[in-house]
Amino acid sequence: MKLTKILKNGFLIVVACLALSACATSKKSTGQMQGDVYTGTDTVEYLASGVPDRVFFATNESVLTTASRETLRKQAAWLRKNSKITIVLEGHADERGTREYNLALGERRANAAKDYLMTYGISSDRISILSYGKERPVDSGSNPLAWSKNRRSVTVKAN
Amino acid sequence: MQEKCLKDNIAKKMKKFLIILILILIPVKSFGLIEVDITRGNLNPLPIAVSPLSIDEESRKNFQNILKKKNIGSEISLIVENNLKVSGLFNPLNKDAFLQEPDIANLKPRFEDWNLIKAQALITGKVSYVEEKLRVEFRLWDVLAGKEMMALAFTTVPNNWRRVGHIITDKVYERLTGEKGYFDTRIIYVAEEGPKTQRVKKLAIMDQDGANNKFLTLGNELVLTPRFNPTSQMVTYLSYFRNLPRVYLLDIETGTQEVVGDFPGMTFAPRFSPDGKKIIMSFAKDGNSEIYTMDLENRIVEKITNHPSIDTSPSYSPDGKFISFNSDRSGYQQIYVMKSDGSNVKRISFGKGIYGTPVWSPRGDLIAFTKLHKGKFYIGVMRTDGSGERLLTENFYQEAPSWSPNGRVLIFYRETKTDSKGKGFSAKLWSIDLTGYNERQVSTPTDGSDPSWSSLLSN
Numbered sequence: 001m002k003l004t005k006i007l008k009n010g011f012l013i014v015v016a017c018l019a020l021s022a023c024a025t026s027k028k029s030t031g032q033m034q035g036d037v038y039t040g041t042d043t044v045e046y047l048a049s050g051v052p053d054r055v056f057f058a059t060n061e062s063v064l065t066t067a068s069r070e071t072l073r074k075q076a077a078w079l080r081k082n083s084k085i086t087i088v089l090e091g092h093a094d095e096r097g098t099r100e101y102n103l104a105l106g107e108r109r110a111n112a113a114k115d116y117l118m119t120y121g122i123s124s125d126r127i128s129i130l131s132y133g134k135e136r137p138v139d140s141g142s143n144p145l146a147w148s149k150n151r152r153s154v155t156v157k158a159n
Numbered sequence: 160m161q162e163k164c165l166k167d168n169i170a171k172k173m174k175k176f177l178i179i180l181i182l183i184l185i186p187v188k189s190f191g192l193i194e195v196d197i198t199r200g201n202l203n204p205l206p207i208a209v210s211p212l213s214i215d216e217e218s219r220k221n222f223q224n225i226l227k228k229k230n231i232g233s234e235i236s237l238i239v240e241n242n243l244k245v246s247g248l249f250n251p252l253n254k255d256a257f258l259q260e261p262d263i264a265n266l267k268p269r270f271e272d273w274n275l276i277k278a279q280a281l282i283t284g285k286v287s288y289v290e291e292k293l294r295v296e297f298r299l300w301d302v303l304a305g306k307e308m309m310a311l312a313f314t315t316v317p318n319n320w321r322r323v324g325h326i327i328t329d330k331v332y333e334r335l336t337g338e339k340g341y342f343d344t345r346i347i348y349v350a351e352e353g354p355k356t357q358r359v360k361k362l363a364i365m366d367q368d369g370a371n372n373k374f375l376t377l378g379n380e381l382v383l384t385p386r387f388n389p390t391s392q393m394v395t396y397l398s399y400f401r402n403l404p405r406v407y408l409l410d411i412e413t414g415t416q417e418v419v420g421d422f423p424g425m426t427f428a429p430r431f432s433p434d435g436k437k438i439i440m441s442f443a444k445d446g447n448s449e450i451y452t453m454d455l456e457n458r459i460v461e462k463i464t465n466h467p468s469i470d471t472s473p474s475y476s477p478d479g480k481f482i483s484f485n486s487d488r489s490g491y492q493q494i495y496v497m498k499s500d501g502s503n504v505k506r507i508s509f510g511k512g513i514y515g516t517p518v519w520s521p522r523g524d525l526i527a528f529t530k531l532h533k534g535k536f537y538i539g540v541m542r543t544d545g546s547g548e549r550l551l552t553e554n555f556y557q558e559a560p561s562w563s564p565n566g567r568v569l570i571f572y573r574e575t576k577t578d579s580k581g582k583g584f585s586a587k588l589w590s591i592d593l594t595g596y597n598e599r600q601v602s603t604p605t606d607g608s609d610p611s612w613s614s615l616l617s618n
Contacts, residue, residue, distance in 0.1 A: 098485075099559065100516065101471055101487075103397075104443055104469040139581065142555075142576040
């Protein structure tokens with residue numbers, strides 16, 4: 001009896017360990033999100049073939065991820081080739097923040113993208129910034145995946 | 160010129176025909192009369208009888224012609240009754256139980272009859288048609304003491320009949336609680352319609368009880384965060400006119416509007432200074448939002464904060480000496496207080512979670528805020544040094560508290576969680592007493608958000 005109890009307890013601990021490690025790994029990547037940054041392509045549109053129009057951010061963050069920097073380098077190359085095109089960078093936040101702070105956060109995200117494009121030779125004269133805060137979500141869901149799609153900076157052709 | 164604003168006729172009329180207040184009887188000096196304590200959650204609202212205002216047949220017919228209301232006396236008393244009920248402090252009694260006719264009660268109540276139905280206070284009155292105007296007199300009686308507490312009369316244009324009901328409520332509230340009322344006031348807010356991804360937003364204004372709703376913009380561009388000037392019928396708000404988000408000033412009497420200042424980027428989060436002479440707001444540039452003021456008379460712009468973080472949602476203290484705002488300079492959004500020149504910045508929120516939208520109470524002693532902690536949003540209050548934090552209400556999403564002019568009630572907005580398909584979204588206005596009691600939805604014809612409470616229209 002006692003032995004089975006001990007065994008049972010031991011078994012439970014092993015199961016718990018497995019569950020924990022499973023959690024830890026699943027947090028890193030779920031196919032569509034890495035951490036809480038969206039990595040899918042559901043909402044992405046293309047400025048030209050192979051040039052995605054948007055980059056995504058972690059909650060409350062305006063730091064560009066590796067994937068975002070790659071996207072922006074593609075945008076910069078496309079903008080260098082099409083030197084007459086001007087763009088608007090539209091910064092957005094998810095619905096889990098106060099309206100006014102999110103307006104500022106959207107502006108900060110769009111500027112992060114702008115700064116990066118400038119380091120790849122795109123003149124600031126060709127870029128304007130427009131923050132929508134949380135006013136224009138692409139996904140109307142109230143769940144972590146929807147929120148990750150909404151935390152974004154979208155490059156829109158202005159002319 | 161931005162989209163043509165619908166003229167607000169009510170506001171015009173209000174100014175033209177200022178209500179004439181005639182004191183017909185100075186309240187008799189009295190001791191030990193009923194009082195309502197508004198500092199505690201009121202679990203035992205005061206039983207009060209609102210007798211329909213009596214009206215003579217000729218006056219009744221005249222008002223029926225003008226206002227299309229069968230009995231304007233009953234209509235006005237219904238407004239008073241509803242206001243008292245919604246305040247949570249009073250329990251208006253069922254009229255079916257009233258034994259005394261309105262006209263006789265107004266002359267001399269039979270206190271034993273009113274006592275029998277457990278009324279502690281009684282409101283009586285009379286409406287008459289005098290030289291094309293609406294004349295209303297009313298009396299407040301202490302049933303237990305058998306005494307008159309107050310008697311007042313008003314004369315105004317018939318169209319102002321709803322305001323008469325609100326003013327009567329304000330007078331009764333003030334007499335019984337010892338504090339100014341908040342019923343003759345209006346709410347400006349953002350009316351919302353359409354799918355969550357493409358919300359159409361319009362400025363809207365209504366009486367505090369939801370009546371006389373009017374749209375002030377057409378919905379062609381996004382508008383956000385309207386706020387009243389505490390001293391006049393001016394409003395400041397954010398408009399995305401021509402896709403340039405800027406702070407605007409709107410005169411709701413004339414419908415004229417103008418951009419505030421000439422900033423090379425987004426200005427947002429506007430509020431008036433307590434004297435109504437300045438606008439305080441944020442200006443975002445190069446990923447950094449700072450707080451600025453602009454003097455509306457000489458147009459001088461001053462930069463108040465200077466920090467590479469997001470500084471926004473500024474709100475003045477009622478004496479104009481301090482400013483509260485939220486900043487993420489600590490890493491997350493927290494509430495700070497500084498002197499109005501930007502010096503002496505001190506963080507005041509230290510609880511768990513993030514804090515935003517600080518709004519200074521008109522009484523000066525408290526700051527209302529929005530808090531996010533563990534996936535829930537709270538509306539709360541704290542003292543101006545950050546002590547005594549008290550959370551009033553918890554929900555999936557709610558924010559943007561605005562104080563009633565007497566600092567006893569907060570109005571805010573609440574959004575619902577959508578399901579996995581993104582369905583089920585709504586945004587509604589809610590109010591709650593500072594005590595944390597009496598939480599209720601404020602009905603609006605469409606969805607609504609970003610409410611701002613006006614000052615008392617009459618004093």
